[in-house]
Amino acid sequence: MADLIAHGAAHGSASTHSPDLQHHFDNMTQQFEASNLGMWVFLATEVLFFGGLFAAYTVYRSLYLPGFEIGSHLLDVRFGAANTAVLIGSSLSMVLAIRAAQTGQRRAQVFLLVLTMILGAAFLGIKFTFEWRNDYLEHLVPGINFAYRPEWGANGPHVQMFFLFYFIMTSIHALHMIIGIGLLSVLTWMAARGRFSPEYYTPMEVSGLYWHFVDIVWIFLFPLLYLIGGRYGIGGGH
Amino acid sequence: MSSHVVPLKIYVGVFLSLLFFTGLTTGVAFIDLGPFNTVVALAIATIKMLLVVLFFMHIRSSSGLTRVVVAAGFFWLALLIAFTLSDELTRQWSPIPSGWGSGTTQSQPR
Numbered sequence: 001m002a003d004l005i006a007h008g009a010a011h012g013s014a015s016t017h018s019p020d021l022q023h024h025f026d027n028m029t030q031q032f033e034a035s036n037l038g039m040w041v042f043l044a045t046e047v048l049f050f051g052g053l054f055a056a057y058t059v060y061r062s063l064y065l066p067g068f069e070i071g072s073h074l075l076d077v078r079f080g081a082a083n084t085a086v087l088i089g090s091s092l093s094m095v096l097a098i099r100a101a102q103t104g105q106r107r108a109q110v111f112l113l114v115l116t117m118i119l120g121a122a123f124l125g126i127k128f129t130f131e132w133r134n135d136y137l138e139h140l141v142p143g144i145n146f147a148y149r150p151e152w153g154a155n156g157p158h159v160q161m162f163f164l165f166y167f168i169m170t171s172i173h174a175l176h177m178i179i180g181i182g183l184l185s186v187l188t189w190m191a192a193r194g195r196f197s198p199e200y201y202t203p204m205e206v207s208g209l210y211w212h213f214v215d216i217v218w219i220f221l222f223p224l225l226y227l228i229g230g231r232y233g234i235g236g237g238h
Numbered sequence: 239m240s241s242h243v244v245p246l247k248i249y250v251g252v253f254l255s256l257l258f259f260t261g262l263t264t265g266v267a268f269i270d271l272g273p274f275n276t277v278v279a280l281a282i283a284t285i286k287m288l289l290v291v292l293f294f295m296h297i298r299s300s301s302g303l304t305r306v307v308v309a310a311g312f313f314w315l316a317l318l319i320a321f322t323l324s325d326e327l328t329r330q331w332s333p334i335p336s337g338w339g340s341g342t343t344q345s346q347p348r
Contacts, residue, residue, distance in 0.1 A: 040307045054315075095293075212295050219286045
């Protein structure tokens with residue numbers, strides 16, 4: 001407390017302030033706003049980063065729709081939908097972890113952050129062990145293990161192009177998930193040490209923005225990759 | 239700072255809506271709507287994105303400056319896709335001129 005008062009005196013004011021307030025900010029609200037805005041600017045660059053892939057996907061899909069439909073129907077929509085639900089659940093637990101910080105519940109913060117990481121890992125587990133592994137066994141991984149099938153006819157190269165988009169987009173998305181889990185593990189450590197309070201939880205909020213952004217990317221990847229041109233009338237594509 | 243604590247009900251409601259829309263978009267894909275399958279899928283994805291941005295990412299209660307930055311991000315994405323497609327989808331609209339050399343129009347002295 002003496003430290004706080006001395007600190008306030010150094011500012012030339014008698015009032016004390018939160019020890020989490022850095023000197024170049026007027027108050028905690030301004031400090032929070034600055035971090036929040038910075039994260040959104042970063043996310044805007046991420047929107048354009050993924051946007052380049054989405055634009056390229058749109059162009060080639062419009063050129064080679066039959067091949068892209070064949071490729072899309074070779075994906076298992078059940079895994080895609082399940083993973084969407086898992087990611088949405090992880091977004092809920094993330095936002096509840098932030099709420100627990102706002103209401104000062106330390107144990108709930110740690111529990112919810114760990115739950116978010118588990119759901120994130122479950123997403124990656126489903127993607128790697130069920131989906132990618134099956135794709136490899138079915139010779140659908142361009143550059144590593146890919147084989148044209150006679151029933152594709154002239155669409156063969158376009159099916160391969162679909163899978164190239166599928167693997168590049170899902171692997172960059174998965175990389176973001178892995179980075180997100182890394183961020184969450186740091187947050188869990190900080191939360192367990194009581195680093196966050198209703199006055200200061202900026203790292204939680206800002207990491208949450210990143211996590212939800214990655215969720216949004218998947219919300220668009222799911223229909224674009226798994227549901228192209230509808231799933232009706234697939235009729236023995238496998 | 240005075241933090242804005244959103245009621246638990248709202249978060250759970252948004253979560254359930256997101257699950258509902260995920261089920262809906264998957265179900266609709268099994269119904270033949272012709273080209274509208276893609277339209278419906280993208281419309282549902284956009285609704286889900288708005289739910290996440292407004293409620294989970296707290297844009298509903300954020301400052302005007304932050305909202306402008308978010309809107310700018312999506313605006314540039316729209317530019318990226320719109321200008322790419324305006325080239326790609328219109329290339330066939332006008333015929334490609336043939337070469338100068340061997341046309342019938344080339345050598346017609348007056």
